[in-house]
Amino acid sequence: MTALLAVENLSTRFRLKRGGGEIRALHRVSFTVAAGQTLGVVGESGSGKSTLARSILRLVEAREGRVLFDGEDLLALDAARLRQRRRDLQMIFQDPFASLDPRFSVRRLLEEPLMVHGLGDRAARQRRVAELLQQVGLDPGAAEHYPHEFSGGQRQRIGIARAVALNPRVIVADEPVSALDVSIQAQILNLLMDLRDRLQLTYLFISHDLAVVRAIADRVAVMYLGEIVEWAPAEALYRQPRHPYSEALLSAVPDPARRGRRIVLQGELPSPDRPPAGCPFHTRCPKVMAHCANEPPPEVELGTAEAPHRVRCHLYGDRVPGSVQASQPLYSRA
Amino acid sequence: MSLLEIEGLTVAFRRTGGGEVAVVEELSLALAPGEILGLVGESGCGKSVTARSILRLLPSPPARILAGSIRFAGQEVLALNAAALRALRGGSVAMVFQEPMTSLNPTLSIGFQIDEALRLHGMASRRQRRERVQELLRLVGIGAADWRLAQYPFELSGGLRQRVMIAIALANGPRLLIADEPTTALDVTIQAQILELLGQLRRELGMAILLISHDLQMVAEFCDRVAVMYAGRIVEEAPAQQLFEQPRHPYTAGLLAARPSLAGGRGRLVTIPGQVPPPGRRPAGCAFHTRCPRVLPRCAAERPPLEANVACWSPVP
Numbered sequence: 001m002t003a004l005l006a007v008e009n010l011s012t013r014f015r016l017k018r019g020g021g022e023i024r025a026l027h028r029v030s031f032t033v034a035a036g037q038t039l040g041v042v043g044e045s046g047s048g049k050s051t052l053a054r055s056i057l058r059l060v061e062a063r064e065g066r067v068l069f070d071g072e073d074l075l076a077l078d079a080a081r082l083r084q085r086r087r088d089l090q091m092i093f094q095d096p097f098a099s100l101d102p103r104f105s106v107r108r109l110l111e112e113p114l115m116v117h118g119l120g121d122r123a124a125r126q127r128r129v130a131e132l133l134q135q136v137g138l139d140p141g142a143a144e145h146y147p148h149e150f151s152g153g154q155r156q157r158i159g160i161a162r163a164v165a166l167n168p169r170v171i172v173a174d175e176p177v178s179a180l181d182v183s184i185q186a187q188i189l190n191l192l193m194d195l196r197d198r199l200q201l202t203y204l205f206i207s208h209d210l211a212v213v214r215a216i217a218d219r220v221a222v223m224y225l226g227e228i229v230e231w232a233p234a235e236a237l238y239r240q241p242r243h244p245y246s247e248a249l250l251s252a253v254p255d256p257a258r259r260g261r262r263i264v265l266q267g268e269l270p271s272p273d274r275p276p277a278g279c280p281f282h283t284r285c286p287k288v289m290a291h292c293a294n295e296p297p298p299e300v301e302l303g304t305a306e307a308p309h310r311v312r313c314h315l316y317g318d319r320v321p322g323s324v325q326a327s328q329p330l331y332s333r334a
Numbered sequence: 335m336s337l338l339e340i341e342g343l344t345v346a347f348r349r350t351g352g353g354e355v356a357v358v359e360e361l362s363l364a365l366a367p368g369e370i371l372g373l374v375g376e377s378g379c380g381k382s383v384t385a386r387s388i389l390r391l392l393p394s395p396p397a398r399i400l401a402g403s404i405r406f407a408g409q410e411v412l413a414l415n416a417a418a419l420r421a422l423r424g425g426s427v428a429m430v431f432q433e434p435m436t437s438l439n440p441t442l443s444i445g446f447q448i449d450e451a452l453r454l455h456g457m458a459s460r461r462q463r464r465e466r467v468q469e470l471l472r473l474v475g476i477g478a479a480d481w482r483l484a485q486y487p488f489e490l491s492g493g494l495r496q497r498v499m500i501a502i503a504l505a506n507g508p509r510l511l512i513a514d515e516p517t518t519a520l521d522v523t524i525q526a527q528i529l530e531l532l533g534q535l536r537r538e539l540g541m542a543i544l545l546i547s548h549d550l551q552m553v554a555e556f557c558d559r560v561a562v563m564y565a566g567r568i569v570e571e572a573p574a575q576q577l578f579e580q581p582r583h584p585y586t587a588g589l590l591a592a593r594p595s596l597a598g599g600r601g602r603l604v605t606i607p608g609q610v611p612p613p614g615r616r617p618a619g620c621a622f623h624t625r626c627p628r629v630l631p632r633c634a635a636e637r638p639p640l641e642a643n644v645a646c647w648s649p650v651p
Contacts, residue, residue: 153609181376181377181548182376182550182589182592183376183589183605185592186593186594186603186604186605186606189594190603193601210596211595212594214599214600215594215598215600215601238596248523249522253551253596254549254551255551256555256574256578257578262526262530264527268491268493
């Protein structure tokens, strides 16, 4: 299966206003997404997952790297070509209210992208609006209403209708269900899965919620301080996370069935303007070794060519033979 | 004897268009000393209004307690005068909120704010207060360095701010801590740290905790007992493990099933159809009957009482 989206060595930095320093928002990020698949991107605040989404869509400019969409490097496109290409890559945001202009009716909100791209006459657009509403499970009458008249879940349906209006091939969804109540979350996740299958969409699904990602993703990328520390098939990652951070992150998810067996990480995420030398996770890692503080870990392939499973961790590097078995579990347990 | 006993609490809010609408209705719950009780539900179910009613923190108007009784250590909170209420708040009963940034004063150092909590509750000796501040910081795992005390809230991460809030809450040795979504704004690894801290404080200080949350999984893992709210009422209450393993109310069962789990696979989720009715438009009878997969004809007509842990005419067997 060839990749529809391939991100290669993507790095994004933000200049600090004070002191001339830089924030390393994204550092050497690489992955691929096959057509029709969903890549879940997980990580905590400050891990760079939203910057990743914005860098891919060129809402912020990356410092280096390539974003190949259908073989074409989006980062190399001129403005006109990029505008054309953007039809194929759409975004869904966490807060649909903030992303929908409150002065516009739903009809206007859904027609706007069609008009911007000069698609269809008035009658055709009307038909398309009706079709979109039906696809996302909203009443046809919703077209004449305004965003504030809808609940959070319904607003997210409008946001989704707007994102699929131009028949995109890739949808980047940034925390699309995080602001919703549990019973509404499930409805929206099901809608996203239905649309993926029906419209053959490819998703980049960004979330801090590992359980939500479990339901929708085929593969998962775990981010920490701007880096992907583990990139794996979802099944493999959830069954046996290989990076100590992935392991701790999964273990932190509340689970009533577990009751009192948990890795509690000490300390907090270091500031991205002063990322630790060596492995970015070494300051909190329960399995830290001496050289983790000095040398950036190698990217190790633990999977196969068909199902890659990559980890950036010295535990699997050639410097420490047999370290996986030898390493002591040092983490504190609650 | 119960430490906290709420009986028949009904709280209404004045509507902009006139009239009042009940947000919490005939709610009863009890909390034993040293117990952790979780109060869970989705947005608008009335869980935060319940929490704030206990310390009478709701602005009135628009809020008004229409009926009920709230007894803390045998004393009727609803009958307290202003001075007694001030002594109770931050004294025997303390509260922690979701967003510490809005509860902390941004213009005062954290050392000053913890010290203030002690001063307001009558600890006169400066030296004694200084020792107690150090002790509190150690207790919440911040470490009692002097430079920490000089820091301002904006200089702290979300997790540290929440620890400061907890230190302030603990200042006067409360017997009950009310925590309203204390970890909702935090990352999951920081949430794990804060929950571990709360559990440890309960063990060491014997303090009871009322934990308000939307997260049923978190509450079921952390609490001794859980009460589930829907549309202003408690629909089910049970020991945490039992509630999680054998939910009786169709709403509880639906909430548990709708939430994806790490152990569950990939694919479609179970959903609860429709959405939570807003206060003022709650259906008659059982408020859940319009969304319930086990609905019976009588559910629309008669409201089920909370009996044997569940308020339902057709509980899950």
